[in-house]
Structure formats: structure tokens, C-alpha cells
Amino acid sequence: MEFFLRKAGHPNLQVRTVPDGTVAEFPIANVSREDGGSYTCDYRSIADQSRTSHPSDPVEIIVGEPSYTKPSISLSPSRGVSLGGNVSVWCRGQRQDVRFVLNKEGRHFPPVDSDDIEVVFPISNMRREDGGSYSCSYHSRSEPFAVSYPSDPVELVLRAPAPGSAPARAE
Structure with a gap:
């Protein structure tokens, strides 16, 4: 399977190929303000690339901003x-x-x-x-x-x- 991670509003997507598995991991190192946003993922078969999944439900990543004092x-x-x-x-x-x-x-x-x-x-x-x-x-x-x-x-x-x-x- 080939997995795709998409961030709303950004043209670049991340791709992970998992030859014999059903789970892909997309780590985000050194999280910054720019990493916050709405993400979806989908996948397709490597053997038959015309078979693709529907996008997942979106998940939002919220980044705590240390310069904002706690209310x-x-x-x-x-x-x-x-x-x-x-x-x-x-x-x-x-x-x-x-x-x-x-x-x-x-x-x-x-x-x-x-x-x-x-x-x-x-x-x-x-x-x-x-x-x-x-x-x-x-x-x-x-x-x-x-x-x-x-x-x-x-x-x-x-x-x-x-x-x-x-x-x-x-x-």
C-alpha cells in the first residue's frame, strides 16, 4: 500500500510505502507553528494504482504557542x-x-x-x-x-x- 498525508491548504503531501502492512506512520519532528492545521490521509494499492481510498475524516493538530500566556x-x-x-x-x-x-x-x-x-x-x-x-x-x-x-x-x-x-x- 501507498499512504498519503495531506494538509489542508498545502500542495505538498507526504507519502509512505508499506509493502506488506496496513499502517503508515508520519512523524513530525520539531513541531512548529506551521505544523498546526487540518490533516487527512488516504491510500492506494501499489499493484493497482487506480484503486484508491476515500480520504479519512480530518484531524486537527493544534500547536501550543508558548508566547501566549495561559488565560x-x-x-x-x-x-x-x-x-x-x-x-x-x-x-x-x-x-x-x-x-x-x-x-x-x-x-x-x-x-x-x-x-x-x-x-x-x-x-x-x-x-x-x-x-x-x-x-x-x-x-x-x-x-x-x-x-x-x-x-x-x-x-x-x-x-x-x-x-x-x-x-x-x-x-
Whole structure:
């Protein structure tokens, strides 16, 4: 088999020939900012080069950018939120004009552009699955694959509502 590694937006591809195997490895030594990006791979038979695979699902390589100071993260309110309530997740970096990303396993939040050094991610109508550990990171708008290291995590604690009380609502 002949395997091909393709990086989106780059004409050069890497090729590995594996005569009697089904796995090819494409090591990246001395990773730099330029190595970040979206990659796919595909393969074809060496004997019958007209038989090629479909491209793989893409995988993104994100490169931690040491010059981007790790952001801080905080919650308001900070002592827990009732089911149905609202919380604001504040993420603060050291650079202006960046795109912030809120991270939580199993949940996707749209990135937010900020002209300032901080941004707020509002979460309303809290559900059980909203509880857990959150972190944030940021990157330059022009270099989306060079990202700050994530903030230290913050734990969003859900409190049970007081008996007979209605859940908090946004005004």
C-alpha cells in the first residue's frame, strides 16, 4: 500500500510505502507553528494504482504557542448554580484582538472574538450535564492552529433548588 498525508491548504503531501502492512506512520519532528492545521490521509494499492481510498475524516493538530500566556477562568456566581439558573464564565488572557474558546468535555461552545483581553460565555437554563470542569484558551484570529495553553480548570457546581422554589430565570 501507498499512504498519503495531506494538509489542508498545502500542495505538498507526504507519502509512505508499506509493502506488506496496513499502517503508515508520519512523524513530525520539531513541531512548529506551521505544523498546526487540518490533516487527512488516504491510500492506494501499489499493484493497482487506480484503486484508491476515500480520504479519512480530518484531524486537527493544534500547536501550543508558548508566547501566549495561559488565560485565567472564573465563574459568576462562583459558589454554584441551581438547575435552570444562569452562570457567566469569564475568560481573561493577556492579548487583545483574539478568539477565545471555552472547553468542556462533551460540549461545544462557539468561539468568541474579543477586542479586549477578556470575554464572557453566558450559560443559561442550567441542566445537569452543564456541571463539571471548564477551561478556556485563545488564539490569534489569523492563526487558528497556534493556541494558548488552556487555563487551569474551574469546576461548575450545580446546586439542588430549595424545595418549593422556582428555578432562576434570566431577566
